[in-house]
Amino acid sequence: MKETVYLKDVLKEMRTLNQEGLAVRFDIAYRSFNRNSKTGGKMYRYQNAKLVMNEKPIDPTSLFALQNFKPKEKREIVKKNPNHFTNKTRNIKLENGQIKKINIKYIIEFNGKNVIP
Numbered sequence: 001m002k003e004t005v006y007l008k009d010v011l012k013e014m015r016t017l018n019q020e021g022l023a024v025r026f027d028i029a030y031r032s033f034n035r036n037s038k039t040g041g042k043m044y045r046y047q048n049a050k051l052v053m054n055e056k057p058i059d060p061t062s063l064f065a066l067q068n069f070k071p072k073e074k075r076e077i078v079k080k081n082p083n084h085f086t087n088k089t090r091n092i093k094l095e096n097g098q099i100k101k102i103n104i105k106y107i108i109e110f111n112g113k114n115v116i117p
Contacts, residue, residue, distance in 0.1 A: 005113040014051045023050040029109035030102050052091040
């Protein structure tokens with residue numbers, strides 16, 4: 001029988017950083033959901049994924065930052081708030097760089113353990 005882990009522990013582990021200040025990698029399996037027909041869908045398994053989040057902060061005085069980022073007063077950033085908490089979703093980044101949005105209620109496995117809601 002497989003080990004089990006609670007969803008709150010899964011979310012906590014997804015948010016942790018390693019010693020280098022980067023997001024930890026994990027294996028995850030979840031089901032899709034069709035809101036129109038209210039039916040479950042395919043099962044997706046992703047290996048070596050990580051949570052999309054602010055990782056190691058960039059030193060604003062470094063050569064990389066000075067070359068690639070404009071000063072704050074000249075920069076216009078328009079981002080839509082994803083409301084992850086309200087929508088019960090998270091963005092994960094796959095090994096190939098692709099970003100997927102998953103619903104946390106439909107996570108089935110995390111690092112080889114069954115997830116209990």
